[in-house]
Every structure is written in C-alpha cells, then in structure tokens.
Amino acid sequence: xGNLADLVERFYxxxxxxxxxxxxxxxxxxxxxxxxxxxxxxxAAMFMIWWERKISAHIQVRYGPMRVGGWHGWAQSIADGVxxxxxxxxxxxxxxxxxxxxxxxxxxxxxxxAYVTIPWAPGLIVRDLNIGILYMVSISxxxxxxxxxxxxxxxxxxxxxxxxxxxxxxxxxEVPLVLSLLGPVMIAGTMSxxxxxxAQSGVWFGFLPQWFVFPQIVAFLTYFTCALAECNRLPFDxxxxxxxxxxxxHVEYSGMRFAIFFLAEYANMFTVSAIATTLFLGGWQGPRxxxxxxxREVAHTLFGLFWFLVKCYFLIFVMMWLRWTLARLRVDQLxxxxxxxxLPIAFANLIVTxxxxxxxxxxxxxxxxxxxxxxIAIALVVRTGGRAVQAEKxx
Amino acid sequence: MTLQLAIFYVVAAFTVWAxxxxxxxxxxxxxxxxxxxxxxxxxxxxxxxxAEFLAAVQVLIYVGGITILLLFAxxxxxxxxxxxARVVNDQVILSAMVAVGLxxxxxxxxxxxxxxxxxxxxxxxxxxxxxxxxxxxxxxxxEVVSILLLAAMVGAIILARKE
Numbered sequence: 001x002g003n004l005a006d007l008v009e010r011f012y013x014x015x016x017x018x019x020x021x022x023x024x025x026x027x028x029x030x031x032x033x034x035x036x037x038x039x040x041x042x043x044a045a046m047f048m049i050w051w052e053r054k055i056s057a058h059i060q061v062r063y064g065p066m067r068v069g070g071w072h073g074w075a076q077s078i079a080d081g082v083x084x085x086x087x088x089x090x091x092x093x094x095x096x097x098x099x100x101x102x103x104x105x106x107x108x109x110x111x112x113x114a115y116v117t118i119p120w121a122p123g124l125i126v127r128d129l130n131i132g133i134l135y136m137v138s139i140s141x142x143x144x145x146x147x148x149x150x151x152x153x154x155x156x157x158x159x160x161x162x163x164x165x166x167x168x169x170x171x172x173x174e175v176p177l178v179l180s181l182l183g184p185v186m187i188a189g190t191m192s193x194x195x196x197x198x199a200q201s202g203v204w205f206g207f208l209p210q211w212f213v214f215p216q217i218v219a220f221l222t223y224f225t226c227a228l229a230e231c232n233r234l235p236f237d238x239x240x241x242x243x244x245x246x247x248x249x250h251v252e253y254s255g256m257r258f259a260i261f262f263l264a265e266y267a268n269m270f271t272v273s274a275i276a277t278t279l280f281l282g283g284w285q286g287p288r289x290x291x292x293x294x295x296r297e298v299a300h301t302l303f304g305l306f307w308f309l310v311k312c313y314f315l316i317f318v319m320m321w322l323r324w325t326l327a328r329l330r331v332d333q334l335x336x337x338x339x340x341x342x343l344p345i346a347f348a349n350l351i352v353t354x355x356x357x358x359x360x361x362x363x364x365x366x367x368x369x370x371x372x373x374x375x376i377a378i379a380l381v382v383r384t385g386g387r388a389v390q391a392e393k394x395x
Numbered sequence: 396m397t398l399q400l401a402i403f404y405v406v407a408a409f410t411v412w413a414x415x416x417x418x419x420x421x422x423x424x425x426x427x428x429x430x431x432x433x434x435x436x437x438x439x440x441x442x443x444x445x446a447e448f449l450a451a452v453q454v455l456i457y458v459g460g461i462t463i464l465l466l467f468a469x470x471x472x473x474x475x476x477x478x479x480a481r482v483v484n485d486q487v488i489l490s491a492m493v494a495v496g497l498x499x500x501x502x503x504x505x506x507x508x509x510x511x512x513x514x515x516x517x518x519x520x521x522x523x524x525x526x527x528x529x530x531x532x533x534x535x536x537x538e539v540v541s542i543l544l545l546a547a548m549v550g551a552i553i554l555a556r557k558e
Contacts, residue, residue: 023398099428130520134451141459145431148466152424160470167467171460178455191522 004301005123033126037115045266046077052320059324087255092155095252099153104253104260107146111267113139118274119193121284121304132193133185136275137178140230143268144170147249150261154252162248165238165331169229172338173236177226179346183219183353184212184279197283211282218349220280222342224315227272229338231265234323238331273315277308281315284308403443410436423469431462448522 008029015025050065054072057064069075091100117132119125129135144167151163185191188199202210213220229236250261277283286307291299329337355363413436416429434457441450529537 096422096425099425102428129447131447131451131522134448134455138451138455138459141455142435144463145428145458148463148470149428152466152470164467164470167463167470171463171467174459 034112037112037126041112041115041263041267041270044270045263046081048266048269048316049080049262050074050077051317052323055317055320056324059321081259084255084259089255089257090252092252094155096153096155099149100252101257103146103150103153104257104264105146106149107143107264108260108267110139110142110146111264111271113142114271115267117193118271119197119278119283120308121301124301124305125194128192128194130190130192133181133191133196133275133279136193136271137174137181140268140271141170141174143230143264146264150253151249154249156252158247159249159251162251166232166249168331169232169236169238169334169338172335173226173229173342176222176338176342176346177230179343179350180219180222180226181275181279183216183349186350186353186357187212187215193278193283197278197285200282201285209282209285211280211285213280213282216280216349216353218345219353220276222346222349223276223280224318225342226338227276228319228322229334231268231272231319233269233319235326235329236334237323237328238334269316269319270312273312273319274308276315277311281311283311286310399443403440406436406439406443410440424466427462427466427469430465431458434458434462446521448525 011029012022012025016022050073053076054064065073065076067073067076068079091097114136116126117129117136119128147166147170148163151159151161151166154160184196188196190196190199200209200211204210204214208214228234250258253261284304284307286303288300288303290296291302294302352364352367355367410433413429413433417426417433420426420429434453438450438453438458441447441453
C-alpha cells in the first residue's frame with residue numbers, strides 16, 4: 001500500500017526534522033510492526049484452534065464447543081488461553097533447565113521470523129527480500145531445532161522418540177519441499193515474494209487466471225504434501241502421535257510454555273499456506289470491484305488482503321479436513337514416501353520445467369511420449385519379472 | 396556505519412561465545428545446540444557482508460540439515476547425553492601449534508591488508524550472479540563437488556545396507 005510506506009517515510013522525515021537520531025524512529029516502527037504481527041498470530045491461532053475443533057466436530061457428526069461466549073462457542077479459545085496463562089509453570093526435576101526453557105522460544109521465534117516476507121497485499125509486506133522464498137524456507141527449518149531441544153531436554157523417553165521422529169521427518173521432507181518450490185521460481189525468474197505474485201497476473205484463454213498452480217500442478221501437490229509433513233499434521237504427525245507417544249516432543253510442557261508450542265504450530269500452518277498461496281495460487285490476485293468512497297489504492301490493498309486471506313484459509317481448511325479424514329502413516333512408510341515417491345516426482349518436475357523453459361512447449365509432447373514408452377517398458381519388465389518369479393517358485 | 400559496526404561486534408561476540416560453548420562444553424547435546432547458535436551468528440555476519448543468499452543457505456543447510464542430523468546421531472547413541480564428554484584429547488600440543496599459527500596468520504592478513512582481505516565490489520543482488528558464475532566460470536569445481544557428494548552418498552548407502 002503506497003500510503004502506508006508514505007506514512008512511514010513521513011514519520012522518518014518528521015523525526016529527522018526534530019533532530020532525533022534515526023535509530024529511535026526505526027526501533028519504533030520495528031516495534032509497531034512486530035506487535036501487529038504478534039497480535040495477528042495470536043488472534044489467527046485462536047480462531048484456527050476454534051475452527052479446527054468445529055470442523056473436527058462436524059466431520060465426526062458432533063457440535064464441538066457450543067457454550068463459551070454464546071454463538072457456537074466462539075470464545076472457547078480465549079477461555080483456554082486464559083486457563084493456560086493461569087496454570088502452574090512446571091519444569092521437570094530431571095530436565096536440562098536452560099535448554100528446556102529455550103526450546104519454546106526457538107520454535108516461536110522461527111515461526112514469527114517467517115512472517116517478515118509474507119506478501120499480504122500489494123505493497124503490504126514487511127520486507128520484500130530478494131531471496132524471500134529461500135529465507136522463509138530456511139527460517140522455518142529452525143522449528144525442528146526447537147522441537148529436538150524440547151524433546152531431549154525433557155528427559156522423557158516419549159519426548160525423545162518424538163523429537164527423533166521429527167528430526168528424521170523434517171530432514172527428509174525438506175528436500176522435495178525445496179525442489180517443488182523451484183518450479184515457480186524458475187518460471188518467474190525471481191525469489192522475491194512480491195515479484196512472484198506479480199508474475200502471476202493476467203489470464204490464459206480469457207478466463208483461466210495465470211496462477212502457477214496450473215502449469216505446476218505436480219509441484220503444488222508435492223509442496224502441499226511436504227508442507228503437511230513439515231507442520232507435523234496428520235497423516236504425517238508421528239512426532240506427536242497421541243496414541244503411541246502420549247504427546248510426543250512436548251509431553252512434559254504445561255501452561256504457557258505448552259501454549260507457545262501450540263501457537264507456533266498454528267502460526268506455521270499459516271506460513272506454509274501463505275507460501276503455497278504466494279507461489280501457486282496467485283497471492284493477492286483476484287477479481288476487484290470498485291468500492292465507493294475509498295481511494296483506489298486503499299481499495300486495492302483491501303481486496304488484495306481479502307483474496308490472500310481467503311486462499312490461505314482455504315488451504316488451512318484443506319489441512320484440517322485431511323487431518324480428520326486420513327489415518328496416520330507408519331514411520332517406515334513415511335520415509336519411503338518422501339525418498340522413493342516425492343523426491344523423484346519433484347526432480348522430474350524440475351527437469352520438465354527446465355526443458356519447457358529452454359526449448360518451448362512442444363517439448364511436452366516428447367516428454368509425454370518418452371514417459372508413456374517408459375511406463376510400457378516398466379510394465380513389461382514387471383510382468384515378465386513376475387512370471388520368472390512364479391516359474392522359479394513352481395520349479 | 397557506527398550502528399553496523401556495533402551490530403557486527405554484538406553478533407561476532409555471540410558467535411564466538413557459542414563456538415566456545417561448542418568446544419568447551421562437557422555436555423554433547425548442549426554443544427550441538429550451541430553449534431546451531433554459532434551457525435546462526437555466522438549467517439548474521441553474512442547478512443552484514445551483503446551476502447544474504449549465502450546467509451539463507453547457511454541456515455537452511457547447516458542448521459536445518461547438518462546439525463539436525465548431528466543431533467539425530469547423538470540421540471541414537473545410547474546414554475551419551477548423560478555422560479560428560481572429554482573436552483581435550485591427547486594431541487593438545489599439536490593442535491595448539493596449528494591454532495596459534497592460524498591466529499598469527501589471520502592477524503597478519505588483516506593488519507597488513509592483503510589483496511584477499513580487500514572488500515569486493517558491491518552487487519545489487521547476489522543470487523543471479525552466483526548462479527551464473529556457478530554454471531559458467533566455476534562449472535568444473537561445481538561438478539567435481541557434485542561427484543564427490545554422489546560418491547559419499549553411494550558409500551553411505553553401501554555401509555548402511557544390510558546384506
């Protein structure tokens with residue numbers, strides 16, 4: 001939004017005219033921005049927790065929270081938050097206290113730092129880094145560090161098991177995740193979140209929006225699967241599988257420290273949805289109607305914010321929907337899926353995208369032809385191999 | 396400039412402190428956690444040097460990949476976390492000589508102003524230049540590193556495979 005940036009500039013100019021060193025207004029602006037983001041994360045997380053309880057309840061033909069606050073128990077999360085604040089702060093006697101206290105902070109700091117490059121609306125972005133998407137991916141990988149710290153410092157076998165599973169899962173799924181993000185980055189030729197959204201403006205054939213999800217549908221599905229694993233959501237929630245590990249890595253945490261883990265988890269869900277929205281679903285792009293009584297720029301920003309949030313929350317809804325629909329994967333199935341299925345798919349998508357970008361669209365015909373031939377060859381090999389095994393068994 | 400210098404000193408002190416905990420810490424898991432903080436401090440130093448691509452990759456690879464595998468390996472070994480590790484081994488004199496030599500060399504390099512320590516020209520955006528350089532001028536070293544990593548991977552698979 002042009003006028004927000006103008007406002008900040010004017011504030012800087014004003015303080016400079018008053019002779020205040022520029023460090024002070026910079027700190028003031030930073031504090032305000034961080035407070036706004038923190039407030040957004042808290043409110044959004046509370047909403048998402050309530051929403052998830054409602055969705056899970058309706059999928060299981062129940063009502064979910066109905067009492068606190070009146071309409072459909074909307075204040076349930078606030079009540080839960082207050083309860084968590086009032087709880088006793090317990091640190092287990094056998095725990096490594098420094099690491100135990102530090103772990104939730106690391107997790108939350110990593111989740112918060114990723115919000116710097118989320119493009120909310122045209123011009124409404126804290127800092128449009130030129131390595132935006134790489135920054136987001138690398139800073140989110142810090143979450144696992146906090147999870148391992150929490151799991152180990154609790155001095156509890158269930159939490160160590162959860163932390164180890166989380167480490168193995170995060171390292172495995174990070175590889176196809178980054179590879180799948182490369183597809184849109186290659187097409188747009190930039191890693192800046194703002195420019196990635198701008199690269200998706202316009203329409204194909206007069207009706208289809210030029211979002212990267214259409215040419216990069218394989219990458220989108222790969223990314224979304226890996227993102228579920230990165231957030232430890234079902235069907236990839238073995239780090240905190242309740243039925244085997246009680247609560248996984250945060251089993252010893254209670255009160256506010258537990259609440260911070262919970263908050264970070266929902267903040268991360270929003271982050272991965274925001275990345276998917278920005279890279280694949282056109283970010284803030286969407287139909288706009290002129291709003292009477294509002295300057296054009298403000299209306300643009302509001303509509304951008306609206307479409308961005310709609311797309312993000314739709315993806316979050318899909319994540320919740322999957323959680324209450326699918327069963328949990330086993331540890332070995334999880335690893336097999338990442339390394340033997342997702343990684344080859346991500347590589348193939350990368351190669352095909354590169355070929356199309358360099359040689360033009362007719363390459364797709366050759367690629368399809370080669371793929372069909374390969375499939376036939378594989379099918380033949382499998383059939384004859386199967387026969388050979390049967391013959392061996394018979395003899 | 397003075398603010399940048401102040402930030403540099405804070406970050407550098409933090410990095411050195413974390414590295415000291417890695418080397419001197421008796422608890423191996425705490426040492427690994429300190430290694431993570433040390434790597435993050437290095438990334439911050441890269442940002443101060445306008446190499447933000449390198450900083451992001453540093454966090455992604457070293458913090459998100461290597462240290463996590465390190466912690467994973469530590470937790471797989473039974474009860475190592477409860478024991479106190481030895482901080483010094485039997486080759487104190489040899490390593491002290493290497494360390495002192497390195498320190499003298501670094502002090503000499505930074506005070507005498509060698510060509511290598513001169514500031515490189517500033518680029519508006521480093522990642523495109525980096526990508527182009529890796530695939531043109533430095534294609535051969537890049538490929539050699541890839542083959543080395545591939546060999547390491549094949550070796551690891553052979554070691555891990557059960558007959």
